[in-house]
Amino acid sequence: MAARKTKAQSRAEARAGEAAPLDLSALTAIVGYPLRRAQLAVFEDFNHRFAALELSPAQYSALVIIGANPGRKQSEIAGALGIQRPNFVAMMDELERRGLAERLRTPTDRRSRALALTAAGAALVTRARRVQAEQEEEVERLIGREGREQLLAALARLAELGT
Amino acid sequence: MAARKTKAQSRAEARAGEAAPLDLSALTAIVGYPLRRAQLAVFEDFNHRFAALELSPAQYSALVIIGANPGRKQSEIAGALGIQRPNFVAMMDELERRGLAERLRTPTDRRSRALALTAAGAALVTRARRVQAEQEEEVERLIGREGREQLLAALARLAELGT
Numbered sequence: 001m002a003a004r005k006t007k008a009q010s011r012a013e014a015r016a017g018e019a020a021p022l023d024l025s026a027l028t029a030i031v032g033y034p035l036r037r038a039q040l041a042v043f044e045d046f047n048h049r050f051a052a053l054e055l056s057p058a059q060y061s062a063l064v065i066i067g068a069n070p071g072r073k074q075s076e077i078a079g080a081l082g083i084q085r086p087n088f089v090a091m092m093d094e095l096e097r098r099g100l101a102e103r104l105r106t107p108t109d110r111r112s113r114a115l116a117l118t119a120a121g122a123a124l125v126t127r128a129r130r131v132q133a134e135q136e137e138e139v140e141r142l143i144g145r146e147g148r149e150q151l152l153a154a155l156a157r158l159a160e161l162g163t
Numbered sequence: 164m165a166a167r168k169t170k171a172q173s174r175a176e177a178r179a180g181e182a183a184p185l186d187l188s189a190l191t192a193i194v195g196y197p198l199r200r201a202q203l204a205v206f207e208d209f210n211h212r213f214a215a216l217e218l219s220p221a222q223y224s225a226l227v228i229i230g231a232n233p234g235r236k237q238s239e240i241a242g243a244l245g246i247q248r249p250n251f252v253a254m255m256d257e258l259e260r261r262g263l264a265e266r267l268r269t270p271t272d273r274r275s276r277a278l279a280l281t282a283a284g285a286a287l288v289t290r291a292r293r294v295q296a297e298q299e300e301e302v303e304r305l306i307g308r309e310g311r312e313q314l315l316a317a318l319a320r321l322a323e324l325g326t
Contacts, residue, residue, distance in 0.1 A: 022243045023231045027224055030295055031302050031311065032205045034318035036220070037245065039202040042195045045325035057199070061190055068186045080185045082200065132193055135324075139194050142320045147313075148194065151321075154314045155197035157305045161298075162208035 031158070045138070049131050053124065058083065060128055062091060063117065066101055067125045071114045074103065100124055194321070208301070212294050216287065221246065223291055225254060226280065229264055230288045234277045237266065263287055 027033040046057050055063070061081055069077070078088035092115070095101040100121035103113035117125065140148050190196040209220050218226070224244055232240070241251035255278070258264040263284035266276035280288065303311050 022228065022235060022239060024228060024243060026227045026231050026292070028315070028319065030299055031314065031318075032202075032209055032220060032298070033224060034315055034322065035198070035202045035205055038318040038321035038324075039195075039198045040245070041322045041324045041326070042198055046195055048325060057195060061196060064189045065185065065187060068189050072185060076185060080187060082203070129189070135195070136193055138324060139321065142324065143317045147317055150310075150313060151194065151317045152191070152197055154306045154310055154317075155194075155201040156191065158201035158302065158314075159197065159204045161201075161204045161301060161305065162211060163204070 035158075042135075042139075045135060049135060050128070053128055053131065055124075055128060059091060059095065060132070062088070062095065063100060063121060063125050063128070066115045067117045067122060070116045071104075071106075073106070073109075073112045074115055075112065077115055095121070198321075205298075205302075208298060212298060213291070216291055216294065218287075218291060222254060222258065223295070225251070225258065226263060226284060226288050226291070229278045230280045230285060233279045234267075234269075236269070236272075236275045237278055238275065240278055258284070 043057055046060075050056075050060065058081075062077065062083075065077055065081060066072075074088065074092065075085065078085055081088075083091070092101065092103065096103065099118055101115060101117055104116060106112055106114045136148070143151060206220055209223075213219075213223065221244075225240065225246075228240055228244060229235075237251065237255065238248065241248055244251070246254070255264065255266065259266065262281055264278060264280055267279060269275055269277045299311070306314060
């Protein structure tokens, strides 16, 4: 005997349908999907932690690498970070405007500029690295110290994919 | 005795300066940077492999998950994949236009639509999963079978960061 469903029954079925978890196994079993989800989670967490310092992941990378390699050319820093030149130039404009980094004339090549942190930039990098260390501690809490080391090694190998 | 440098000496020094590798250790030692570099490499490799099928990583994810979960709502699929609703609607428009997926009326809820693959969509997913399997083999070649399993587990944990 076919009974017509009540509205309440239909709503209950709809809720049950919504609650049933989706089968994502075809994606969680391939590297690209969890890699992207993890990267988004880590960057979102980074943005949360760095909101007070007003630093994006790319800006943090640039400041840290300029600090560790003072006097190197804009094109070298951009190339090492894998940032397109126009994007890097725009980022340097912003960092210079904020008084964190500067472009200096080079003695050997009049056309290129050497990058360096200002004193304010160096002070910000020191603060930022302490904030970053807190994220690394949280990562270690999630996957362990050894797990974190293995992850870094695996990611470095994966970055060679297709090259 | 201070000798003035010749142009050739200056050029040689400039070249030597360019050749000297940058110190990136402050970035390679934190998870976010190699994670992003690896994700970009894997997606670039994906785009190369999938150019003939004209599928982006997001389109591949959507088709595979619709195929594994036929009849589920648009909002559920978008939510599970972490894709913003307007972006997902635009992607479904495109997949529907290409005859790969369709939005069907649901018996229980007149306002929502259930998603399903068309026959052409199901055939494309079968081909695409074979292409994807080749990328996974390449990943295994780089980091080993066990390394790949450990990586998937670590990435799944990392995706919980900040939640």
